Amino acid sequence: MHVVAIVPANNRVDSVAATVTALAQIPDVVEVLVVDDGSIDGTAETAEKAGARLLSLNANVGKGDAVLAGIAASGAPQSYLLIDADLGESAIHAAELLKPLSDDTAEMVIGVFPKAGRSRGFGLLKRVASQILLDATGQKFAEPLSGQRAVEGSLMRSLTLAPRFGLEVGLTIDVDEAGGRIQEVAGDFSHLPSGRGPKGILHRAKQFRDVMQASASRRGWRGTLESTSRALLRRTST
Numbered sequence: 001m002h003v004v005a006i007v008p009a010n011n012r013v014d015s016v017a018a019t020v021t022a023l024a025q026i027p028d029v030v031e032v033l034v035v036d037d038g039s040i041d042g043t044a045e046t047a048e049k050a051g052a053r054l055l056s057l058n059a060n061v062g063k064g065d066a067v068l069a070g071i072a073a074s075g076a077p078q079s080y081l082l083i084d085a086d087l088g089e090s091a092i093h094a095a096e097l098l099k100p101l102s103d104d105t106a107e108m109v110i111g112v113f114p115k116a117g118r119s120r121g122f123g124l125l126k127r128v129a130s131q132i133l134l135d136a137t138g139q140k141f142a143e144p145l146s147g148q149r150a151v152e153g154s155l156m157r158s159l160t161l162a163p164r165f166g167l168e169v170g171l172t173i174d175v176d177e178a179g180g181r182i183q184e185v186a187g188d189f190s191h192l193p194s195g196r197g198p199k200g201i202l203h204r205a206k207q208f209r210d211v212m213q214a215s216a217s218r219r220g221w222r223g224t225l226e227s228t229s230r231a232l233l234r235r236t237s238t
């Protein structure tokens with residue numbers, strides 16, 4: 001396979017080099033493209049030094065548009081890997097997401113974190129996102145917000161990506177809508193949790209807004225709010 005790995009990054013000087021190095025070791029990966037989304041901490045230089053091709057965006061455009069810019073800048077590969085910049089060495093496990101694509105058993109594969117490595121405090125949003133996706137696709141997802149994905153190339157290029165952190169939920173609805181098969185695959189991924197401090201809470205709030213908007217622009221606000229209240233009223237998360 002001919003795979004381009006796209007890594008959207010915003011101020012990840014701490015982890016971007018290890019992420020790039022790991023991805024470059026995956027045999028099918030012909031290019032690691034870091035889309036630096038207006039970082040001010042040296043993420044761009046660090047990524048380039050680690051061997052990535054660098055796409056630098058001057059202003060912060062958000063994750064969805066950053067990935068879109070990456071796709072526009074990378075020709076027409078057979079498949080894409082979308083990998084978060086904070087995975088570090090554990091990005092090597094992205095290799096495992098490619099198998100269902102090469103076996104032709106899925107058009108999109110979502111990487112699932114081991115339980116212990118999941119960031120805490122995301123339970124509520126994760127539950128809402130899962131319900132939104134269940135109602136939209138009929139499929140249950142353990143990690144609806146995971147940014148670790150392998151996607152078939154031509155399908156990926158045909159989609160309109162949701163802005164900012166709506167990317168993943170929008171992508172899942174759109175791939176399903178286009179008739180693509182979606183699989184979740186567990187991998188030994190780890191990332192830097194956003195935590196429970198003010199920054200973490202702000203990140204979660206933004207993510208919540210973007211997930212709701214991605215759903216609403218596809219299924220309408222009525223369906224989105226119905227899914228949301230169903231998720232919030234349910235006492236046990238399944």
Ligand SMILES: Nc1nc2c(ncn2[C@@H]2O[C@H](COP(=O)(O)OP(=O)(O)O)[C@@H](O)[C@H]2O)c(=O)[nH]1
Binds near residue numbers: 010062
């Ligand atoms: N393009 C872009 N990527 C971002 C932005 N904020 C975060 N990211 C990237 O999105 C990915 C997920 O972000 P992260 O902070 O790890 O979120 P979490 O895993 O949901 O806690 C990482 O690769 C980040 O570098 C942003 O404003 N723009």
Ligand SMILES: [Mg+2]
Binds near residue numbers: 086
């Ligand atoms: Mg993360």
